[in-house]
Amino acid sequence: MKQVNIHGPGKVQLDDADKREPGPRDAVVRVAACGVCGTDVRYVRMGGLTRPMPIGHELSGIIESIGAEVSDLAPGTRVVLNPTASSNMIGNGGPEGGFTQLLLVRNAADGGCLFPIPDDLPMHLAALSEPLGVGMNAVDRSEVTANDKVAVFGAGPIGLSAIATLRDRGISDVVAIDLSPRRLELATALGARATINASEQDPWVELKKLHGEEPLMGMPMAATDVFIEASGAGKVITDVLQSGKAESRLTVVALHEQSVNVSFLWVMMKQMTIRGAMEYPADYTDAIELLTRWDLSPMITHRFPLDRIGEAIEVATDPNAGGKVMVDIDTEVN
Ligand SMILES: [Zn+2]
Known part of the structure; x- marks a missing residue:
């Protein structure tokens, strides 16, 4: 599988990565879509907080597997992520980033990391939960x-x-x-x-x-x-x-x-x-409900596959480009 990492100022790479397995309290999510955030652009410009630094934190996907102690989530559930819950710091300096196929979410057993979404909410729109x-x-x-x-x-x-x-x-x-x-x-x-x-x-x-x-x-x-x-x-x-x-x-x-x-x-x-005002309400329910009753498609102005992450970040850097740049990672589940 692949993982997008920052290797230095302006240097973004799609690297090979090992497949993740969940620990007893963790979950692994098969990522469907992940938006490019202004913070990603900023991290790229400054060369990352760590090197290499995995990025991507605005994502939706399907739970692939869970640890033995995770009781309120099940494989197959469609979810969105709070990237900073339970000290994860996903795509924000932690060891994981959302521009990948299989994302390890540590301590998912705590609750507050992964929120189920309705079946009829398309994955690329669900990934707007975090910026929304x-x-x-x-x-x-x-x-x-x-x-x-x-x-x-x-x-x-x-x-x-x-x-x-x-x-x-x-x-x-x-x-x-x-x-x-x-x-x-x-x-x-x-x-x-x-x-x-x-x-x-x-x-x-x-x-x-x-x-x-x-x-x-x-x-x-x-x-x-x-x-x-x-x-x-x-x-x-x-x-x-x-x-x-x-x-x-x-x-x-x-x-x-x-x-x-x-x-x-x-x-x-x-x-x-x-x-x-920083980050989001601890509970994503209001954002998910808004996305369910109102189609916010106009907000997404660009979509790229994962292997064109460099272009995706370039477009997101240009303030005249428009709205959200979305990266489609697993189109099978979209
Ligand atoms: Zn963001």
Whole structure:
């Protein structure tokens, strides 16, 4: 069998690997599909956390075998994975990665690692559970209510997942901001009421037109209630603090590698709430149910077989490419 590993900065290889057998508390999953994540791209760029570093963590598959102490899972069950449950760190620095045919999931007996999915949910869509969970967690953390006006900065897979979650929960006034026309099209398809291309228009002028203005000491602030930062651009954070209205909330789900210099005078004066959002709800049920009742196919813009992993990662590196890049590993079970 094969395993995708990082061997150095920009060096990704499909290596031969030994077949995995489960220990008493483990499970082995025959991987059907695995999405390329922004974190994978980042790991490739930095040369991996370990070398070689196995990658891939957004996956669906079928349980192939289980250890003697695993009682609540059975071979043949279709599942999705929480890659960081039970200290696995699958595709995130641990000894396993999801871009492989047979994935060892350690301590699956603990529960919380593998979640069964309905028979009629296609595997490539089920593999969206993990990124959808990240966007969903950002929405949960924002405590959005039906009448809130929401702005989502960044319409990559995480921003799109937040937009789809908001739409699914009946929040109708969602504005998406990005630099890529392709991504903004996807944002519309997944439920954004309006989009702003920040490379062509001043997002704050447009946002104030769409959400209205609310004065603060004579200055017009954007009347947006909730800002979800999924772009990774530091300027978004400084702009939200400066141009957001009093009592507005900012949730940061993007990975900011650089420090951001912000004025906490605004945070204090406006009584703003800033929250971080990382990973997903511990229980994948909400994400699986959303995928079951709403076909999120538009989110997947590219599909590659495993032996074209290099191209898959290259496409995922280009922010203009669109949405999620999916790698089909075992098409027999899709
Ligand atoms: Zn991911």
